[in-house]
Amino acid sequence: MSTALPERDGSAAVVTLDRREGPFGEVVLRRRGGHYEIIANGCFLMDTVDGRSERLLVTAALDEMDRTGPVAEPAVLIGGLGVGFSLAHAAAEPRWGRIAVVERESAVIDWHRGGPLAAFSAGALDDPRVEVLHTDLLEHLAGDGGARYHALCLDVDNGPDWTVTDANAGLYGADGLALLRRRLEPGGVLAVWSARPSAAFEEALRAGGFTDVATREVAVARGVPDVVHLARRAR
Known part of the structure; x- marks a missing residue:
């Protein structure tokens, strides 16, 4: 049995609800039919059509943590509020002790x-x-005296190979991955959302000292699947 996946309606009327200029460029909130979408510097970032992969970002991190034994009141950092799917999903899980x-x-x-x-x-x-x-x-991440987390769930770009701003590319290179490792507790899990798989990022994770590198897929209506890249800081 095949399951119909949510599909964006390109024919629906688009209404701009808010448009602002900030230190990182323009950010726009639009309504398309019955859904909302965020555009950053002219680049489609995310919408409210289907939040399965954003929820998977949090679920997969927790599942990976549990694979080596449950942690009492773990702390999670979510990178990017976006349309709120990841945060809402984390808040609905009573096990999280702290959510930033x-x-x-x-x-x-x-x-x-x-x-x-x-x-x-x-x-x-x-x-x-x-x-x-x-x-x-x-x-x-670079701030002094920063807290550590048991999970880092990042959704700030369309993926490691498709950043919203050029500066974000530094997050996925050697220096950025070193910052992420520093903010993870030993055995902690990194989860990174992407609109497409990135073999280069998987190799960068391994080169950066992460273990248990894996990719989880979520099928979409058309094209390549959304994915969550997973990795662990060694104990």
Whole structure:
């Protein structure tokens, strides 16, 4: 039996709800039919049509952690608030003891605090375990005295090979991966969302000292599947 996958309706009317210029360029919130989408610097970033792969980002990280034994009240960092699917999914899991979400665009945070995207983050911003960090992910990772996490779940680009801004490319190279390893607890899990698989990123993870490198796929209506790249910091 085949299952019909959600499909974006290219014929639906598009309405621009908000457009802002920030330190990283333009960010736009649009409504297309009954769904919302975020555009960054003219590049489609994400929409509310189908959140399965964004939820998998969190679920896969937790599953990978459990593979070597459950952790009591683990801490997770979500890189990118986006349309809220990953954060809402994490907040719905009572096992997480601390949930930090990094979002560099003030507009995106506003759209969740009483704006059109509030329904998709499902009240997670008010969860006492949740801390919203309004900062750039690379700056946060490089900060002195930073906390460690049991899982890092990153969805700030369309993938390691398709970044929203040029500066983000540094996140997926040797220096960026070293920062990520430093912020993980021993045995902690890194999960990175991508709109397409990246063999080069898998090799970079292995070269950067990560173990248990794997890729989980989520089929889409057309084209290559969305994926979550997984890796572990050695104990």
